[in-house]
Amino acid sequence: MPGKRIESIDFWRGAVLAAIFVNHIPGNILGYLTPRNYGFSDAAEAFVFLSGLSVALAYSRRFKTAPKWTASAPLLSRTVRLYATHIGLTVVALALFGAATLLTGQEQFLAEHGRSAPFVDPLRGLVGVATLGHQIGYFNILPLYVALLIFAPLLFLAGLRNRWRMLLVSAGIYALARFTGANLPSWPEPGVWFFNPMTWQLMFALGIFAGLVIQDGKLPIHAGAYRLALTFTLGAALISSNFIGLIPEIADVASAHLDRGKTELGVIRIVDFLALAYVLYCSGLTRWLKTTPVFAATSLLGRHSLAIFSAGSLLTVIGQILNATALASPFFDVVFVLAGLWTLHKLASFLECRYRTPPLAATAAPADFVQAEELSFTR
Incomplete structure (x- = not known):
């Protein structure tokens, strides 16, 4: 039935947002429970993959029926919205860190994670922020998403003709970027983007590929592939x-010999995420989770992903500031995370009541309000 949401996608997107919220408070004790400590990939791969999947379900049909410029217009509009959101979040975050420095006298709030440039040289720093050349730590993923959405129409044009060819082209761009070291430059401070769009576009393309497959029917399940993916996932964990603390430092030794870089999206990260995603898809875990209260609460976060991501990002700034004070303790970590997740859920509930979409929609909505055929992302 057209117009129905795919609730399982909302759930996993909400779970990813919750993991990002926890992980963006460095030193938080609950961070040890998040998936990044039990595999070679983390929430970033899931965020980008689900973004591509959602974009495919929301916009790909337009490219089949409408003129190419008309089909691209909603994506460009979405890009502008994300860009404006990123700029707003960065400005507010810098203001919060600046206020914390004034109140506490702790200069590290401005010295760490690229925050100093807008304060040391405001003109160059703000121009850098506006052009996405300067990105402060923990606020890097929306610029990547902006770049990927600009690239998305080309992927659609290739994918709707032959989705395997699209994936081959994307993999070729990835390989070329890895071979040459190509990345977008940072400015005014030297360096490159934390998330290289030229390599991370492959994860986005994989999401689009999955979305196009879902539109044609369910993803195939092969018992042999499932066993292989499960073995790899358990081994990576x-x-x-x-080995759950029994063999200290083996993770560091393995990482030193694996292509695991985050900026360039190391190959092992891709393999690890795809194996985990396939295991989740085949296992029926989502179907079981639907019977629990956590499913509805987490899906609610995923249905309003941009607002929840934005609010969560600012809450993590507050968490980082408080963690650098005398308040830091395991007890505080737990209380702050639970209070933060409760706040995000209340925000999502408010938005659900205010902007509730009708049960049947005539057209596809933006990526964080995806309307698509009722096809399950998991069994």
């Missing part, structure tokens, strides 16, 4: 967790 054991290594990344130092």
Whole structure:
């Protein structure tokens, strides 16, 4: 039935947003429970993959029926919205860190994670922020998303003709970027983007590929592939967790010999995420989770992803500031995370009441309000 949401996509997007919220408070004790400590990939891969998947479900049909410029217009509009959101979040975050420095006298709030440039040289720093050449730490993923959405129409044009060819082209761009070291430059401070769009576009393309497959029917399940993916996922979890603490430092030794870089999207990160995603898809875990209260609450976060991501990002700034004070403790970590997730859920509930979409929609909505055929992302 057209117009129905795919609730399982909302759920996993909400779960990813919750993991990002926890992980963006460095030193938080609950961060040890997040998936990044039990595999070679983390929430970033899931965020980008689900973004591509959602964009495919929301916009790909337009490219089949409408003129190419008309089909691209909603994507460009979405790009502008994300760009404006990123600029707003960065300005507010810098203001919060600046206020914390004034109140506490702790200069590290401005010295760390690229925050100093807008304060040391405001003109160059703000121009850098506006052009996306300067990105402060923990606020890097929306610029990547902006770049990927600009690239999305080309992927659609290739993918709607032959989605395997689209994936081959994307993999070729990835390989070329890895071979040459190509990346977008940072400015005014030297360096490159934390998330290289030329390599991370492959994860986005994989999401689009999955979305196009879903539109044609369910993703195939092969018992042999499932067993292989499960074996890899369990092995990665054991290594990344130092065999649950029984073999110290084995994770560091493995990482030193694996292509695991985050900026360039190391190959092992791609393999790890795809294996985990396939295991989740085949296992029926989402179907079981639908019977629990956590499913509805987490799906609610995913249905309003941009607002929840934005609010969560600013809450993590507050968490980082408080963690650098005498308040820091395991007890505070737990209380702050639970209070933050409760706040995000209340915000999502408010938005659900205010902007509730009708049960049947005539057209596809933006990526964080995806309307698509009722096809399950998991069994």
